[in-house]
Amino acid sequence: MCVPGCQEIVARSLSRRAFFRGAGxxxxxxxxxxxxxxxxxxxxxxxxxxxLTHTLSPDFPTFGGxxxxxxxxxxxxxEDGYNFxxxxxxxxSGTHMDAPLHFTKDGLSADALPVEKLVVPLVVIDxxxxxxxxxxxxxxxxxxxxxxxxxxxxxxxxxxxxxxGWDKHVSGPKFRNADASGVxxxxxxxxxxxxxxxxxxxxxxxxxxxxxxHGASKDFAFxxxxxxxxxxxxxxxxxxxxVPATGATLIVGGPKIKGxxxxxxxxxxxx
Ligand SMILES: [Zn+2]
Numbered sequence: 178m179c180v181p182g183c184q185e186i187v188a189r190s191l192s193r194r195a196f197f198r199g200a201g202x203x204x205x206x207x208x209x210x211x212x213x214x215x216x217x218x219x220x221x222x223x224x225x226x227x228x229l230t231h232t233l234s235p236d237f238p239t240f241g242g243x244x245x246x247x248x249x250x251x252x253x254x255x256e257d258g259y260n261f262x263x264x265x266x267x268x269x270s271g272t273h274m275d276a277p278l279h280f281t282k283d284g285l286s287a288d289a290l291p292v293e294k295l296v297v298p299l300v301v302i303d304x305x306x307x308x309x310x311x312x313x314x315x316x317x318x319x320x321x322x323x324x325x326x327x328x329x330x331x332x333x334x335x336x337x338x339x340x341x342g343w344d345k346h347v348s349g350p351k352f353r354n355a356d357a358s359g360v361x362x363x364x365x366x367x368x369x370x371x372x373x374x375x376x377x378x379x380x381x382x383x384x385x386x387x388x389x390x391h392g393a394s395k396d397f398a399f400x401x402x403x404x405x406x407x408x409x410x411x412x413x414x415x416x417x418x419x420v421p422a423t424g425a426t427l428i429v430g431g432p433k434i435k436g437x438x439x440x441x442x443x444x445x446x447x448x
Contacts, residue, residue, distance in 0.1 A: 223426065223447035229383075230444050231347060231415045233271030238352045240361075240387050245270025246441075268440045274431040275389065275410035279438040280400045287437040290409060297380045298332040299427035299446055300324070301417050305342035308364040312354055314341070315367035315391050328423045331377050336427050338383035339366060340417040347415075354392060361392030371402035381429070383411035383444075411444060420446045 231237065235244040245267045252261035269275070277284025302324045307314045316339045321331070331337060341364040346352040354362040363386040374382065382389060382403060389410045390399045403410060411429065430443035 225448045227419050227446040229414050230272045237271050271441045272413045274439040274442045276439045277404045277407050280404040287431050288433045288435050294380045295429040298335040299425040300335045301338045301340050301422050303340045308341035312362040314364040317367045333378050334380045336381050344385040344415050363392040365391030366399045368398035371399045375406040381409035383414045385414045
């Protein structure tokens with residue numbers, strides 16, 4: 178489905194033609210409204226779009242345990258001629274972004290992140306077997322080295338995603354996996370990895386759990402180093418099992434809300 182005029186916009190955008198070669202009109206219509214010179218300089222081809230986003234609802238599990246969103250109906254089709262909700266959102270709910278400002282005094286807010294850092298190569302490091310036997314598992318440099326031996330070096334500017342398989346628990350209590358004292362147990366990145374990833378020039382990282390640090394972390398050490406280095410994080414990511422270990426392109430549809438420390442985001446992988 179293409180909105181009126183959008184095909185013409187696409188046709189005029191010569192530099193974008195290579196980007197859309199091999200993709201359908203749906204993809205063309207979707208991206209025609211905002212053209213980044215940097216993206217145009219690096220032609221991309223893709224055959225499928227995979228949604229890495231969970232649907233956010235008041236039932237979606239949150240780190241703090243309270244509902245992440247409320248929808249209040251302000252206008253109703255039958256009475257007012259249209260439907261319209263007011264949203265009350267906790268920033269860090271559902272599939273969402275952590276902007277550098279989340280853990281720094283004067284880091285970039287979500288709206289200030291350069292768009293060139295939001296369309297990036299996606300690398301998926303699979304630790305599902307380790308997470309299955311140890312819910313407190315923390316991804317280490319050994320996991321990254323093993324990934325690189327098999328798939329080659331991390332591409333410059335990549336998003337490095339930790340796949341623990343935890344998204345399959347999203348509808349039940351195991352997603353938070355809180356013990357009797359309230360401590361949560363789910364996998365995350367080991368703090369030592371943060372500094373190394375900064376030197377590898379990643380754009381950001383992603384996890385399929387609720388936090389970049391593992392659930393039992395008390396100091397958020399990975400968050401502090403990585404976001405302190407000006408990178409973003411993505412939490413509560415879905416469907417990482419559907420994308421290849423390397424070769425996909427991630428589109429981070431983060432919130433453009435002035436001063437936001439992050440927020441619910443639409444994540445799409447082009448494969
Ligand atoms: Zn967050």
